[in-house]
Amino acid sequence: GAGVSQSPSNKVTEKGKDVELRCDPISGHTALYWYRQSLGQGLEFLIYFQGNSAPDKSGLPSDRFSAERTGGSVSTLTIQRTQQEDSAVYLCASSSTGPRETQYFGPGTRLLVL
Amino acid sequence: SQQGEEDPQALSIQEGENATMNCSYKTSINNLQWYRQNSGRGLVHLILIRSNEREKHSGRLRVTLDTSKKSSSLLITASRAADTASYFCATDNRGKGAQKLVFGQGTRLTINP
Numbered sequence: 001g002a003g004v005s006q007s008p009s010n011k012v013t014e015k016g017k018d019v020e021l022r023c024d025p026i027s028g029h030t031a032l033y034w035y036r037q038s039l040g041q042g043l044e045f046l047i048y049f050q051g052n053s054a055p056d057k058s059g060l061p062s063d064r065f066s067a068e069r070t071g072g073s074v075s076t077l078t079i080q081r082t083q084q085e086d087s088a089v090y091l092c093a094s095s096s097t098g099p100r101e102t103q104y105f106g107p108g109t110r111l112l113v114l
Numbered sequence: 115s116q117q118g119e120e121d122p123q124a125l126s127i128q129e130g131e132n133a134t135m136n137c138s139y140k141t142s143i144n145n146l147q148w149y150r151q152n153s154g155r156g157l158v159h160l161i162l163i164r165s166n167e168r169e170k171h172s173g174r175l176r177v178t179l180d181t182s183k184k185s186s187s188l189l190i191t192a193s194r195a196a197d198t199a200s201y202f203c204a205t206d207n208r209g210k211g212a213q214k215l216v217f218g219q220g221t222r223l224t225i226n227p
Contacts, residue, residue: 042219100206105156
């Protein structure tokens with residue numbers, strides 16, 4: 001597609017359940033990022049994938065959070081045993097080469113943990 | 115604290131006026147970017163200014179960068195209601211191992227008709 005897509009758009013889950021969020025980056029972009037944005041706040045970096053290199057996981061808030069990027073394209077962010085504080089908008093972005101270039105954002109997944 | 119910090123946190127002006135938002139950062143950078151976000155969803159890239167540039171224009175947008183003061187400003191001229199959004203600056207760090215942009219908390223801009 002022409003832009004970054006994310007699914008689902010909205011997700012409501014119960015505390016303790018696992019959720020998977022999906023990101024389809026722009027075709028050909030080697031860099032992919034996940035961010036979290038709580039209500040009215042800035043973006044919190046979670047994880048960064050660059051080509052076949054080991055991902056930068058330094059922003060993941062706990063071991064309940066993990067992400068994969070299969071075949072250098074689609075990425076899945078998994079949150080295990082969700083907590084209410086995980087409620088936020090999860091944004092995915094991609095760029096052609098790396099973080100010094102323009103990042104193109106998807107529309108985000110709004111997660112609500114009850 | 116955030117690498118990029120926007121000021122003010124919120125700004126409300128009348129349509130047609132100019133809006134100025136500022137961003138300060140702490141470390142040396144390769145470039146600084148400004149993004150806009152409508153309704154808490156995806157961000158849209160506005161402009162990128164490199165560390166060796168001092169000013170850049172794009173349509174009604176004017177960005178300045180002062181690396182000696184570690185600050186940048188975004189000016190929107192002749193504002194329109196459609197400019198209502200949150201605006202974020204993002205910086206990357208100069209040097210090895212810089213792997214991510216760091217976003218500020220944003221300035222919430224409201225344009226009143």
